[in-house]
Amino acid sequence: MNSENKIIVGRDEWCSFPEINIPAVKCRVDSGAKTSALHATNITPFKKNGIPWIKFDVHPLQNDGKTTISCEAKVHDKRKVKSSSGNSELRFVIKTTLSIAEETWDVELTLTNRDNMGYRMLLGRQAMTGKMLVDPESYCLLGQPTDDLLKQHYHSxxxxxxxxxxxxxxxxxxLYSNRRIIEAGEEKGHEVEFLNIKDCYIKLDGKNPEMHYRGGRILSDFDAIIPRIRPSATFYGCALTRHFEAMGVYCLNSASSITKSRDKLFALQLLINSGLPIPISGFANSPLDTEELINMVGGAPLIVKLLEGTQGKGVVLAETKKAAESLINAFKSLKANILVQEFIKEANGEDIRCFVVNGKIIASMKRTAAPGEFRANIHMGGIASLVKITKEEKKVALLATKTMGLKVAGVDIIRGEKGPLLLEVNSSPGxxxxxxxSERNIAGTMIEAIEKDLKFIK
Structure with missing residues (x-):
């Protein structure tokens, strides 16, 4: 200590927090920051004897996500803190004992994820006031633990x-589907984390591509990704999936296969090139071709589909030629891309959904349209029931999935007079x-597909 009984420290030092069982952590000494911050994950509030407490995990060693200290502390406060990037974040605050240079005193620590920072701990001026003097040209003036000592501290x-x-x-x-997948993965002993598409962002770097997440966390330790991308998020969700693939992370459905399945026109072109039967469909750009478009699909009644529609939205039945002309021209005036498709009357408002995982049909169900509806959609009051599919329907479902390059797919088929007709291949089936x-654990089958492809041995 100097004459003023203050500890002289460098720009970074090692310290400990004995009350929360952290024997050594390297901290960045930053007099420009008011508050101190400790790296923490899995922050979970609870009550002990009616008093607010929190549980949290700390990875005390930089670039080491395996060494984990599980901590508990009483909640001292909860406050908004502005990070170095200028973003405000509501953080839990704890009060605990800091030990450095054989001196101890109580400090306030905010808890936040510091994965993207150079240090697991930041020591701010509030904790240093009256205790320290900083020499910014020096570092570890108080010494640093050897690798052997760190191993002793943290081996267990x-x-x-x-x-x-x-x-x-x-x-x-x-969403039910997402909750079931997480549940199924955890039941099989895996760690499954929900990653919100809107909170992911990409670092494009030829040598070191990275995926970042909310708050700056780098997503670098995933073995597999299950993309379940809603249609409105197709472009961005596929960009993220493609980037995970570039980082060497296995994706249950590839970005390329999802993109193909979402472009309804392109998908139909690929499917017919594989020899698969579809309802006769037409596509045109000019309103001058409306009458010819109607005639080529056999006239009214006919179906008009928005290429960007999903779950039955943007699908309309035109029962007369005049209604079809009005509907097609209205869509074209809005510059909407549409398909005109023959109406399969003999289907009687029924279709079949085949759920395919890793080249096998896991389950099939028949969907029957609600009264007054022509679409077999359970989201719109339709009824679902078990169905036994034919060999031809099985062949159609498997070839359609293979054509799209999907590992997981929902294949929609209707029964026509001349056999099964393929409607759509869904890359994120519910x-x-x-x-x-079916009473089948389909979510579990999806997890098993990942285990098989990654050659995971339990």
Whole structure:
């Protein structure tokens, strides 16, 4: 200590927090920051004897996500803190004992994810006031632990990996399908994390491509990604999936296959090139071709489909030629891309959904349209029931999935007079209806597909 009984420290030093069982952590000494911050993940509030507490995990060593200290502390406060990037974040604050240079005193620590920072701990001026003087040209003036000493401190704190780390790339964590996939993965001993599409962003770098997440966290330790991308997020979701692939992360459905399946016109062109039967369909750009377009699909009644529609939205039945002309011209005046498709009357408002995983049909269900509807859509009051599919329908479903290059797909088929006709191949099929009807653990089958492709041995 100097004459003023203050500790002289460099720009970074090693310290410890004995009350929360952290024996050594390297901190950045920053007099420009008011508050101190400790790297923490899995922050979970709870109550002990009616008093607010929190549980949290700390990875005390930089670039080491396996060494983990599980901590508990009483909540001291919760406050907004502005980060170095200028963003404000609401953080839990704890009060605990800091130990440095054989001196100890109480400090306030905010808890936040510092994965993208150079240090797991930042020591701000509030904790230093009256205790320290900083020599910014020096570092580790108080010494630093050897690798052997760190191993002694932390040898029992290394969490051994027992399963895969899987990311579920989607938009709604509360959706039945997403909850089931997370549940199924965890039941099989894997760590499954929901990754919200809107919170991911990309670093394009030929030598070191990175995927960043909310708050600057770098997503670098995933074994697999399950993309479940809603149609409105197709462009960005596929860009993220493509980037994970570039980083060497296995993706259950590739960005290329999802993109192909979402472009309805391109998908139909690929499907007929594989010899698959579809309802006769027409596509044109000019309103001058409306009458010819109607005639080429056999006239009215006919179906008009928005190429960007999903789950039955943007699908309209035109029962007369005049209605068809009005509808087609109205869509074209809005510069909307549409398909005109023959109406298969003998289908009687029914279709079949085949759920395919890794080249096998796991379950099939028949969907019957609600009264007054022509679309077999359970989201619009339709009824679902089990169905036994024919060999020809099975062949169509498997070839359609293979043509799209999908590992997981929902294939929609209708039964025409001359055999099955393929309607659509869905790259993010819902699980709720088909799991309920079939009583099959389809989410678990999807996890097993990942295990098989990654040659994971339990």
């Amino acid at each position: 704190k290394v969490v051994k990996k027992t399963g895969l780390k899987i990311g579920l790339l989607a938009s709604n964590p509360n 699980l709720e209806g088909i799991e309920g009807i």
